Amino acid sequence: MSELPNAPIEIDGNVWRSRVEQMLVAQGQRLTAPRTAILAWIAQSSAPFTAEMLVAELADQRHASSRPTVYRTVDWLRNTGWIARVQSDGHEHTYARMLPGHYHHAICTDCGTTLVVPGCEALQSLTSLLADEGFEVRGHILELFGVCRVCR
Numbered sequence: 001m002s003e004l005p006n007a008p009i010e011i012d013g014n015v016w017r018s019r020v021e022q023m024l025v026a027q028g029q030r031l032t033a034p035r036t037a038i039l040a041w042i043a044q045s046s047a048p049f050t051a052e053m054l055v056a057e058l059a060d061q062r063h064a065s066s067r068p069t070v071y072r073t074v075d076w077l078r079n080t081g082w083i084a085r086v087q088s089d090g091h092e093h094t095y096a097r098m099l100p101g102h103y104h105h106a107i108c109t110d111c112g113t114t115l116v117v118p119g120c121e122a123l124q125s126l127t128s129l130l131a132d133e134g135f136e137v138r139g140h141i142l143e144l145f146g147v148c149r150v151c152r
Ligand SMILES: [Zn+2]
Pocket: 108, 109, 110, 111, 112, 113, 147, 148, 149, 150, 151, 152
């Protein structure tokens, strides 16, 4: 992903989908009809979603995805970094599309648009502040939440 530009970019749903499918195939998994339907739905989703929303939305399709298939696919996507939890409401988690790897994301909590912020420059001043205190930073996690240009 070294081709990322040096400014925040939005994750395109179709690009996301083709990359996920490439990884599935690379891992020797099959692109079954239910799986394809799940990925297609997530790719066109313009808002954060829950696993139960997927179950309900896909119930009418010809290749209906069973609840276990939906939950297994959501788990796989989360474990491989293609989606991340953006909100948790009791027992239900809301997810948004992500890119795997070390990126920082800015997520719109209204529509689920996710911007990828390349690089870690923003954290360097914090790292050196901590170094002044004798603390050696060895890693970080940073997600930003807010409201995108359209939703404002
Ligand atoms: Zn938005």
